[in-house]
Amino acid sequence: MYKLTVQLPPFSPDYSGVCSALFELGGLLLIHDASGCTGNYTGYDEPRWYGSDSKVFCTALREIDAVLGNDDKLTEKILEAMEALSPRFVGLMGSPVPTVIGADLQGIATEIESRSGIPAFGFSTTGLQLYDWGISEALLALSRRFVRPDRAKTKGTINLLGATPLDFGTKNFLPHMKGELEARGLEVSACFAMGSSLDDIAESASASVNVVLSAGGYGLARYLFSRFGTPFVVGQPLDGILADDLCLMIDRAERTGESQIPGPASSENGEVLLIGEHVTMHSLARRIVMESGKTVHIGCPFRRIGEISGPGTFDLPSEQSIAESLSRGYGSVFGDPLYRGLMKDGGNYVEIPHVAVSSKLYWNDPSPILGDGLSHLLKGVVLS
Amino acid sequence: MRKIAVYGKGGIGKSTTTANLSAALSRMGYKVMQIGCDPKSDSTSGLNGGKEIPTVLDAIREMPDRISLEDIVFEGAGGVLCVEAGGPTPGIGCAGRGIITAFEKLEELNAYEVYRPDIVLYDVLGDVVCGGFAMPVRGGYARDVFIVTSGEKMALFAARNIATALSNFKNRGYARLAGLILNSRNVRNEADLVKALADEIGTSVVKVLSRSPMVQQAEDMNGTVVDLFPESSMGEEYMDLARKVLEGSSDV
Ligand SMILES: Nc1ncnc2c1ncn2[C@@H]1O[C@H](COP(=O)(O)OP(=O)(O)OP(=O)(O)O)[C@@H](O)[C@H]1O
Numbered sequence A: 001m002y003k004l005t006v007q008l009p010p011f012s013p014d015y016s017g018v019c020s021a022l023f024e025l026g027g028l029l030l031i032h033d034a035s036g037c038t039g040n041y042t043g044y045d046e047p048r049w050y051g052s053d054s055k056v057f058c059t060a061l062r063e064i065d066a067v068l069g070n071d072d073k074l075t076e077k078i079l080e081a082m083e084a085l086s087p088r089f090v091g092l093m094g095s096p097v098p099t100v101i102g103a104d105l106q107g108i109a110t111e112i113e114s115r116s117g118i119p120a121f122g123f124s125t126t127g128l129q130l131y132d133w134g135i136s137e138a139l140l141a142l143s144r145r146f147v148r149p150d151r152a153k154t155k156g157t158i159n160l161l162g163a164t165p166l167d168f169g170t171k172n173f174l175p176h177m178k179g180e181l182e183a184r185g186l187e188v189s190a191c192f193a194m195g196s197s198l199d200d201i202a203e204s205a206s207a208s209v210n211v212v213l214s215a216g217g218y219g220l221a222r223y224l225f226s227r228f229g230t231p232f233v234v235g236q237p238l239d240g241i242l243a244d245d246l247c248l249m250i251d252r253a254e255r256t257g258e259s260q261i262p263g264p265a266s267s268e269n270g271e272v273l274l275i276g277e278h279v280t281m282h283s284l285a286r287r288i289v290m291e292s293g294k295t296v297h298i299g300c301p302f303r304r305i306g307e308i309s310g311p312g313t314f315d316l317p318s319e320q321s322i323a324e325s326l327s328r329g330y331g332s333v334f335g336d337p338l339y340r341g342l343m344k345d346g347g348n349y350v351e352i353p354h355v356a357v358s359s360k361l362y363w364n365d366p367s368p369i370l371g372d373g374l375s376h377l378l379k380g381v382v383l384s
Numbered sequence B: 001m002r003k004i005a006v007y008g009k010g011g012i013g014k015s016t017t018t019a020n021l022s023a024a025l026s027r028m029g030y031k032v033m034q035i036g037c038d039p040k041s042d043s044t045s046g047l048n049g050g051k052e053i054p055t056v057l058d059a060i061r062e063m064p065d066r067i068s069l070e071d072i073v074f075e076g077a078g079g080v081l082c083v084e085a086g087g088p089t090p091g092i093g094c095a096g097r098g099i100i101t102a103f104e105k106l107e108e109l110n111a112y113e114v115y116r117p118d119i120v121l122y123d124v125l126g127d128v129v130c131g132g133f134a135m136p137v138r139g140g141y142a143r144d145v146f147i148v149t150s151g152e153k154m155a156l157f158a159a160r161n162i163a164t165a166l167s168n169f170k171n172r173g174y175a176r177l178a179g180l181i182l183n184s185r186n187v188r189n190e191a192d193l194v195k196a197l198a199d200e201i202g203t204s205v206v207k208v209l210s211r212s213p214m215v216q217q218a219e220d221m222n223g224t225v226v227d228l229f230p231e232s233s234m235g236e237e238y239m240d241l242a243r244k245v246l247e248g249s250s251d252v
């Protein structure tokens, strides 16, 4: 029962991660469910949904189809939809019911591809895992299939890996970070996967360094390194100081061909607690340490990257563990506004909305941890 | 690595044949892993002194978060690596889903990479009754399927169904039918009947196994014919089956 969620909403699940990562790329995305899961994604996990013409559908799985194993019906429906919509690829995702009956989504995707000639991916999402796993699987599948291998690397060119609204919203976060890097003379080849097309992604092997923006992009970075020898760096250029820092790493990675993975930013004792997506919190922690010399703990409710973890970085796999961490008397805490409700006694709490946690509640708000705002924030909170 | 699934009607002799095949292949110097995909969990008992080994689902039931490969892979006679998928509590749960869960656990623990068997044999319950029992023939698992049948009507019927299921799945990159194994029941015209089915479904009879009292005898002694009576003519037949299966299958 320790995984029970009493106060927090369920976090964005794996199929939302897949859809979010593939949303802008012209694919036909299908969640194999009765419609609740698709509604959950389009209604609560996708700020780009209204007004977009993206092809995300529910397969309308019915009890009798599950019982009788009517995969043919599904296959025919998909092939028919493909005729009408001419997608560049198909992504088929599982949800709890297909998981329980053991539907073979990879097998169905293989069949669709062999009958239509259009690339089709089956994702073994279950609705029981978290969004970052879905992002990672989607980006890997996409890259294995579409990135063209025969491209020479161009100096000063980078890819951004792991960008979705679930971590960055749709407001200023990503444009700001991109701007910081471009202002330092770097050119973005492809962003996986916001603001780039499938063709950009196909050409992305020309980047000389990959920048991992979130834990969901980490698996892709490792794949692109093993496949094309492209080194990667991990971090977010939240403000000028972190951008300078990241550019040094990018430069070193480009010169040496070796990935530059920053050391841990947390330490044994922690005066400040950061809860959230690991790369965001790692970058924020570095900045706090630079600004104030305060010690930091990082708590990860989602995927934690082992290589940038150290003493003071820990998993928070349940609501209970988040509540416990919040009761340890930190001087200040940074995290999604909803975690705050788990805090017993007040204390300094800096609200950094995370769409994968608080959904649409704050997704129209600009992020408070960017540019000059960040250093004001740190001066006001951490140093006070 | 070869990954081979053995299907066939209930009680036709799949487990006996598979265990003898494992023993024969291991005698030929191959590292073999036999995975029983049947809630009865008796596939590998002939390789384990008649005892049933703990199953993958038992392990998941007892210690869901702490399972290691040593809890579910057991070395039996001749060094054959034995695994039993297991099943749910009788009368409740879902056996087909159980097979899927067991397979996912093996995958998660990297069983194939850790043990690096030359040959993996899946002994699968009866007919393909639901998605779970098709798991061993899905992409990434078995590449070749052998169906054990006799000349009896129901055995031929089951064999035809299994062959139909495989051909329905051919666009999905599933396993392919590699041949029939005739496990004789000495019915009239048996060889012809089975040959006719093979022609109908576009495959061949790779081996005819005699009906032999020695099989029962070995079973009573809790072993396989190949291990207990290697010099016997039935032992020879199983050795020949192993050669035929190797010829008729290919690496994944
Ligand atoms: N060639 C043979 N000669 C004599 N007896 C045999 C032969 N093959 C199998 N048998 C006997 O047939 C019986 C059933 O065999 P086995 O348990 O291997 O069948 P199965 O197909 O695995 O059954 P199930 O579908 O229940 O798993 C066993 O008692 C076995 O000893």
Ligand SMILES: [Mg+2]
Pocket (backbone or CB within 6 Å): B014, B015, B016, B038, B042, B043
């Ligand atoms: Mg059996």
